Amino acid sequence: MALYEHVFLARQDISAQQVDALVEQYKGVIEANGGKVGRIENWGLKSLTYRIKKNRKAHYALMDIDAPAAAIQEMERQMRISEDVLRYMTIAVEKHEEGPSAMLQKRDRDDRGPREGGDRGPRREFGDRPPRRDGDFQRGPRPDRAPREDRA
Template identity: 25%
Template sequence: MKKYETTFVLDSVLDNDSIEKEIKKVSDVITNSGGNIIKSEKWGIKRFAYPIAGKQQGFYTYIVFEGSPKTPQELEKIYKLNEACLRFLTVIHSGEEISAVTEKKPEVTTGAK
């Protein structure tokens, strides 16, 4: 089985119970197709750079999973049929964890004496 990662954006007007149901639907598709979820993160509500379907923000969810090559196709079907899903992307997981880069800027001192 290959490792995949999927990120999907739900309409932010959904209440917490509805968001949980939508995430469960995605999880069920993965597990029912013989896959297993490695990591699941709720990134919460984020503002879009531009309006999507007339919306200014959405609820982001990120899942890393193992599955058969048909699993991403099944996920795409449910994403497209779900009106609450504004955007989605499923790719093969590279195996590398992406971490936020935080560089400490060197302190600049003025030479004024």
């Protein structure tokens, strides 16, 4: 049996319980065809980059699957029929990742450390800027303009 990672997107107007029911339905299809489902992650409702079938958001779900190709084909056939599934993608992998997926790993800004280049220091005020490269030094404020002739 081969190892797969399977992600599918469900419509935004179904509830989280209905998404869990879809996951259980497809898990049953895999197990009925001689496969096993390992890790299941529900990534929740997320915004889509572009509209898919008139939906701006979708429920994302990930499944790690160890099953024969026939089981995957049957699950994908049922997903094509279902109106609740917007998109799906199944990828064959060498081995399943340990721990949570990249989508579930939360990175805190404080844990990342300093950015490359370090601290740039305090901001300078407008008058503190150095001269430009072309030799144009700070000239100071502009003189008052002469009155316009058409408004006199």
